Amino acid sequence: MNPALIALAAALAVAIPALATAWAQARIGPAIAASMAEKTELSTTAILMIAIPETMVILGFVVAMVILVRPG
């Protein structure tokens, strides 16, 4: 396959989930910050809430790597 197309596919595999992650974190961040202002004991929940959308971009990165290093 055309190397340019492979590179584009890998870039899209990271870029689209990255945008989705950014959008999700932009929504979660202020909400969890406001919650923590009232209940500081929510810090663990905050860590989890911020880390959960990162799964999208991390798995996107994994897929991109697999696209780039796939045999053939």
Next chain:
Amino acid sequence: MILPMSKLRILGPRQRLDEVFRALQDLNLLHLSAPESAGPLESSRLDARQERHRDQLRRALADVEAVLAALQAGRGTVGKAPPAPTASDFARWARLAGRVRRETDHLTTREAELDDERALILKYQHFFSAFRALLESESRWTNATAYHVLLKRGDAGTIPALRASLTAAIGDEFELHSQTLPSGETAVLAIVSARAAGRVEQLLAQARVEEIPVPEAFGGKSLADAIPRMLERLGDIPGELDDIRARRAVLARSHGAELRAARLAIHDRLRALEALPLSGVTPRAFVIEGWVPTRALPALEAGLAEACGDEVVVTEVARQEWQSEEAPVVLSNPRLLRPFEALIRLFPLPRYGSIDPTPFMAVFFPAFFGLMVGDIGYGVLLAVGGLILHRLSRPGTVWRDAAEIIGPCALASILAGILFGELFGDLGAHWLGLRPILFSREEAIVPFLLLAVALGAVHILLGLVLGVVSARAQPRHAFGRGVATAMVLLVILALLAAVNVLPRRFFSPAVIGLLIAFPLLIALEGLVAMIELLATLGNILSYARIMALGVASVMLAVVANRMVGALGSVIVGVLFALLFHLVNFGIVLFSPTIHALRLHYVEFFGKFYSPGGVRYQPLGHWTRARGPARSTAQPERRTA
């Protein structure tokens, strides 16, 4: 592990209740729980005298805390206090705290006044410096009035408009001078003939321009007269502030130790009073119930017998009479694993009778962290940071726990760095000829991915097995969980056989096993179990993040190294490379921690963890380290 607990019932004559509470406070072992009211037994209440005493103690404590804070004397040696303070001791402390508080409040108010005064004078001083010559000749303007105005930073552009307005209103009967002050504000001095003054004041009022008034304290209408006196006063203020500080130091020296002793005694007395309603009383007897770690039971019995004699009886409540959920939780782990209890405490505590995940976290958290960082250089930096933090922190604090968690994480990073042949990315390979023992993360992406997912499978299967163990009290549920665990294992076997990692002959038995287990799982756990099974497989894939973060870390390090030759100048390249490594190290500190935590809290704990445990808080003496908010013990470190 979660320490086994015993529930106790302490009985004795009612008149000895206070004495028993004092003994329990000394022993610091019993976590109180209110006994159920039944028959003649009712909850103990504070009488009117005790309520009054409690309110007085609270007020005195507020005074003591305020004084110690104002004198910055919260820490230090504690003065001698009677072993059993009497009402007159508390009254004396209350009077002392009230008297010293009045004085410290006065000193604080005076200090604030002096600060305000100094700020005001400094404002005039700048104005005076700007127009010194003009102001000094102000007294000669027999038929003129001076107006002093300060314009905010950025408002200097309005001066031409002001000049035009004055010209339009009073012609040429004024002089306007302006100068920018060091603060960025603009000082404006307008000298206006006496007969035009009224019109100018009207103009200033209409434009809402606020003139700087000459402070009353310095008298006179002329700023030129007031400023020398103000400058003289400015020289006196530091001396007065020093006097205030010296007086505070004298108060701290003469009363600090006694007030710290008072704080301890008042807290202790308040805690005993507030614990009183947790006992039950009949007209002649009292009942106290509570929990103690089973291994500390002999110590409590012996301590009470010694303090209160044989009139007070301690009996253990039979295990059948209490539910697991009622018992408080004490985590107790070997010294090396103990720092990881801090990571468990970020989460709600596990219920009594369930599994303490600390030992598993102590093994897997550093392992995941190490695989994500996987660099000898970053590992060494982390170890150095951990050692410094350990040196600077005090035992029992969050920082000490963090330092002790950093140690194993740094070690795991160094070990992984040796396996992957990484020292600040590929710098070790170029300079020292370092070669990977396992594989290079920079190139062997797929093997690293498989390693991460395989680790995930092991971790999740361990969680599922722990889930079976924790559900052992409900055999049907435990069996259902066992079937789900077996199905996950069979899916993994079938997949490995399908891609020829395992011999092909494993494939058919694995699939047949799945077909048999499927209806069994539905029958035992319902349809939801199937969704959970799929989610579990998704959980295993989630461990791919170990590979993703690991590859991102090494790539950033390699990019940093390549900057040395890519920017023309070697010095600039080295500086940029160092900066990039620093950024990468910052990411290395943060991201792997968050994701290793997440893999535990979400993926692993979800398989077996039962939150909702009650923290074990024995009735004990107050100490500053625990503080009023956490007024009961953190017993994992000190009792049982």
